[in-house]
Each structure stands twice: as C-alpha cells, then as structure tokens.
Amino acid sequence: MTAHQRPRQPYEIQAAPRVERYARGWYVIGNTASVTTAPRTLEVFGTKLVAYRGERDGEVHVLDAYCPHMGGDLSKGRVCGDSVVCPFHHWSWGADGVCDEIPYAKRIPDRAVIRAWHTLEKNGLVFLWQDPERNPPLAEQEPEALADWYSPQWTDWAMRAIPIESQGRELVDNMADMAHFGPIHYSTVKSFSNEMAGHKFIQYMVGGHQILTEGEDSLITSVATYEGPAYMTTTMTGAMDGRPMKVHLLVSHIPVDMQRFVINFGVMVRRDPTLDDTANAAMLEAYAEKNVESFQQDVDIWNNKCVIDNPLLCDGDGPVNLVRKWYSQFLTDIAEVKESQVRHRRHTTVEGPTVEEVLAAQCPGPS
Incomplete structure (x- = not known):
C-alpha cells in the first residue's frame, strides 16, 4: 500500500472500563512447599486471604483473612490443629470457615462464619478455585495429572x-x-x-x-x-x-x-x-x-x-x-x-x- 492510499484518520485505540470481576477457574498459589503450618498471606482477587496447612489433617486450607469480629488479620495469627487463630482476640476459625472457639465467650454467634475457599494439591502445586458466582469447582476442569x-x-x-x-x-x-x-x-x-x-x-x-x-x-x-x-x-x-x-x-x-x-x-x-x-x-x-x-x-x-x-x-x-x-x-x-x-x-x-x-x-x- 502506498502512502497516499493509507487512511487519513489515525486508528483509535479502544479500552472499555473493567468492572471488578475475576475469571472462573483454578489458580496456582505456589508449590506444595509454599504452604506450611505457618499462616501465609495471599493478596489476591482484590482482597486478602490466609493459606495454611492443618496440623492434624495435613491439608491446605484457605480462608478470608479478615476476622469479622474486629478486623484482625488471620494471616498474622497462628495455626492450632486444623484451625487458624486470630492474633487480635484469639477467635479460632476452622478449615470450613466456621468459628469453633472464642476463649472468653459462653456462646459463639450463629453468624460467625467466613468464606472457606476450595483448594487442590496436584502436580506438586497448590491450586485455589475462584468463581465470581461462588459456585464449587467444575469437575471437568480439574487440572490433568502431569x-x-x-x-x-x-x-x-x-x-x-x-x-x-x-x-x-x-x-x-x-x-x-x-x-x-x-x-x-x-x-x-x-x-x-x-x-x-x-x-x-x-x-x-x-x-x-x-x-x-x-x-x-x-x-x-x-x-x-x-x-x-x-x-x-x-x-x-x-x-x-x-x-x-x-x-x-x-x-x-x-x-x-x-x-x-x-x-x-x-x-x-x-x-x-x-x-x-x-x-x-x-x-x-x-x-x-x-x-x-x-x-x-x-x-x-x-x-x-x-x-x-x-x-x-x-x-x-x-x-x-x-x-x-x-x-x-x-x-x-x-x-x-x-x-x-x-x-x-x-x-x-x-x-x-x-x-x-x-x-x-x-x-x-x-x-
């Protein structure tokens, strides 16, 4: 194409604003050695999570990191059994996200539940499932064995x-x-x-x-x-x-x-x-x-x-x-x-x- 045949108007680059939405699927957070019984901070998907390995079950667990009691950061806490304990007031959160102990309370509030994320260990890697609709993992999309x-x-x-x-x-x-x-x-x-x-x-x-x-x-x-x-x-x-x-x-x-x-x-x-x-x-x-x-x-x-x-x-x-x-x-x-x-x-x-x-x-x- 010669110069005089080229369009006179410059090409306009388009980039639509993005709403905050993260793609559905499995995400690697590290290899198997990257998650231990010491809580690990994950800053992902516009929020903060805590990843840890249970002392009893040896499984990887991931929970929302902020304690809904007073906002303490669970990733700065400690693992006790298969639960993670908030460093602020020692509320304990089980692997299923349900509060299982408040050391100074007679009764645990019914609403004391935080999000527990689906995880997978395979191929020497730790995966985290993200779904904007909060649906469970799709079985047919589990990563194949390497x-x-x-x-x-x-x-x-x-x-x-x-x-x-x-x-x-x-x-x-x-x-x-x-x-x-x-x-x-x-x-x-x-x-x-x-x-x-x-x-x-x-x-x-x-x-x-x-x-x-x-x-x-x-x-x-x-x-x-x-x-x-x-x-x-x-x-x-x-x-x-x-x-x-x-x-x-x-x-x-x-x-x-x-x-x-x-x-x-x-x-x-x-x-x-x-x-x-x-x-x-x-x-x-x-x-x-x-x-x-x-x-x-x-x-x-x-x-x-x-x-x-x-x-x-x-x-x-x-x-x-x-x-x-x-x-x-x-x-x-x-x-x-x-x-x-x-x-x-x-x-x-x-x-x-x-x-x-x-x-x-x-x-x-x-x-």
Missing part, C-alpha cells in the same frame, strides 16, 4: 514469583501472538498453530532458538496448554550446553487486583542419568535462569504497554481475537456461556513441520 512430576526421572519445580503491572488477559494473548516470538524470545518460527476446545486452549510451535537450540538444523518443539484461564503448562524439547533437554514450564498468573497480577513461573527438567543430584540441580537452576531471562522481556512489555480491546491486526498475526473469545467464557456466568466460546476450533498461522514430526525425527522408533 505424570512426569510423579516420576523419579524428573526434578521438582524450580519456582519464581514475578509481579506484573497489567491485566491477566494480556498474558493469555501470547498464546495466539505468533509475531512476538522473534523480537521477544529469540525464536524463529517454523510452524505455529492453535487449538481450542472447552476450557482448554493449546499452542503448538516448532522453531529455532538462540539459547535453547544448537546449530541451524536444531529445532525446539513447544506445546503450551491452558487448562482454564490461568493454569498453563508447556512441554518443550531443545538442547543446552550440548545436552538434549526435555522440560516442563509452568506459567500461572493470579490477579492481585484488576491492575496487577503475579506469575507463578516454574521449570522442571528430565534428569540426566549421567549426572549426580547436585549436578542435576545445577542444570535445573541454569535452565530456569535462561527461561526467566527470556521471559523477563515479556514482563518489560506488559509493564509498559496499554490495554487494547480492538488490536489492529495484520494477516501475519495469530488468532488473537479467537483466544480472547475463548478466555471470555471464564468471565461469563456459567449459565450464559455460549457454544461459540467453547466449541472446538483449530487455526494454523504458519505451515511447517509439526511437533509430532520433529519429535519422531529426533527419537525414531516406538515412543
């Missing part, structure tokens, strides 16, 4: 918590944003496609990478899967320091409020049987640092970009509007979710070798 985490051939997660000054949708856009992989992630894309169905959105990519591949003919494969609005795991193959690598990445964000979120970023790698535990741990940390370095460039973009509801897209962009339609189901009341938000679709942005073809060439023979 078999490798339960295998001694794999390391545990190396975790980082990364604060972001933006909205969670901006992170999810990356699933369809093929064009950012070169400028941000040192990658050359050989093939790129997306698939959505129900609560899942998947990105398939094959490409080169300045850090994670070696030689012009070396390729990485990447399969990134969102299960719900906030829990994304990626399985990648590549190489580092002459050593073939297979890794799982965790990118799970949780909103602090409508303007901020925290990414719980994790890396686990398949152990090298020729290395001892110390060397494998060092390999994990080195790989994690390389990924955090690459990911930090995304963070720099998110912290400085604007929110845009009507992105001006070109024919080389991925299906950004498709991933946004998929994501919108989690902000919609469950009874009003439309078939168009969840039905199965595939979109190929760049034709090329598939993940399956590359993996078969790297490891010929039966899997």
